[in-house]
Amino acid sequence: MKSRPTKAYKNSEFLNSPDGRSIRIISEFLEPLRRFRYYGVRDTIVFFGSARTKSPQITRKHLKSVERRFKNVRRPSAQLRENLRNARMDVEMSRYYDDAVKLSKMLAAWSKRLFHQNRFVVCSGGGPGIMEAANKGASLAKARSVGLNISLPFEQSPNPFISDEFNFEFHYFFMRKFWFVYLGKAFVMFPGGFGTLDEMMEVLTLLQTTKIKKKVTLVLYGRQYWESVINFKAMVQHNVISAVDLNLFSFADTPEEAFKHLVHELRKNYPKETTEGVNQVFA
Numbered sequence: 001m002k003s004r005p006t007k008a009y010k011n012s013e014f015l016n017s018p019d020g021r022s023i024r025i026i027s028e029f030l031e032p033l034r035r036f037r038y039y040g041v042r043d044t045i046v047f048f049g050s051a052r053t054k055s056p057q058i059t060r061k062h063l064k065s066v067e068r069r070f071k072n073v074r075r076p077s078a079q080l081r082e083n084l085r086n087a088r089m090d091v092e093m094s095r096y097y098d099d100a101v102k103l104s105k106m107l108a109a110w111s112k113r114l115f116h117q118n119r120f121v122v123c124s125g126g127g128p129g130i131m132e133a134a135n136k137g138a139s140l141a142k143a144r145s146v147g148l149n150i151s152l153p154f155e156q157s158p159n160p161f162i163s164d165e166f167n168f169e170f171h172y173f174f175m176r177k178f179w180f181v182y183l184g185k186a187f188v189m190f191p192g193g194f195g196t197l198d199e200m201m202e203v204l205t206l207l208q209t210t211k212i213k214k215k216v217t218l219v220l221y222g223r224q225y226w227e228s229v230i231n232f233k234a235m236v237q238h239n240v241i242s243a244v245d246l247n248l249f250s251f252a253d254t255p256e257e258a259f260k261h262l263v264h265e266l267r268k269n270y271p272k273e274t275t276e277g278v279n280q281v282f283a
Helices: 018-039 056-071 078-093 095-112 130-140 173-183 194-208 223-229 232-237 243-248 255-269
Strands: 044-048 121-124 145-150 167-170 184-189 217-221 250-252
Touching: 018 167, 018 173, 044 095, 044 130, 044 173, 044 194, 056 078, 056 095, 078 095, 095 121, 095 130, 095 217, 095 255, 121 130, 130 145, 145 173, 167 173, 173 184, 173 194, 184 194, 184 255, 194 217, 194 243, 217 255, 223 250, 232 243, 250 255
Parallel strands: 044 121, 044 184, 121 145, 145 167, 184 217, 217 250
Antiparallel strands: none
């Protein structure tokens, strides 16, 4: 008697083959959907920003170490000079880490006070840097937070502040982006590199083309950084975007300024959902 063949949905060789790609893709839609529905998460406030931005404590300690080496060398090499410059820049950029922690904590505490449960949950890309800071802030507020991590060749591990039930690992960037946008009612873009620019431009494009039908608030945090990296006014002058497109986002330079704007816009756009009352869901 022949042994029974492996069922297709249990065949790991098939599921991991090119022919099984469509099943893998839909799994990255259905499995998160099941979890979000189970826990009643209906929308998020998404934090984007550099994975390389470290806390002030870490960057200052590293700077002191580089400065000691620099002082102990009679003729510092070009590499050592570059290391010193980078260490000083890391300290300067580290203020965004603390700002992200503070803003996230403020928003998570506000969300906990809402009468409607599990609304406007803090969400990040799940990795280090600004992503870690966002999840850390929510944790300090004793609130749940989401981490939509992505498998990368250099192993972007999930940060320790993500709520266990909302710790996700994606293979496909486009499915990860879908979950950022599908649940996001507000986006905060902290200074970042290619990944942050990619995410920001995708959200702006979806808003500009009205592919996003819901009301969304977009904040670019750190006006000096963003205006030095992207010349939005020049884009208007060159007729590649309209002046009205500049209304798709706002700038903020402090956690308090960003918090005030985000809460004002969310209350205006979603008055029923942002009614404050007794909420025991995170108790």
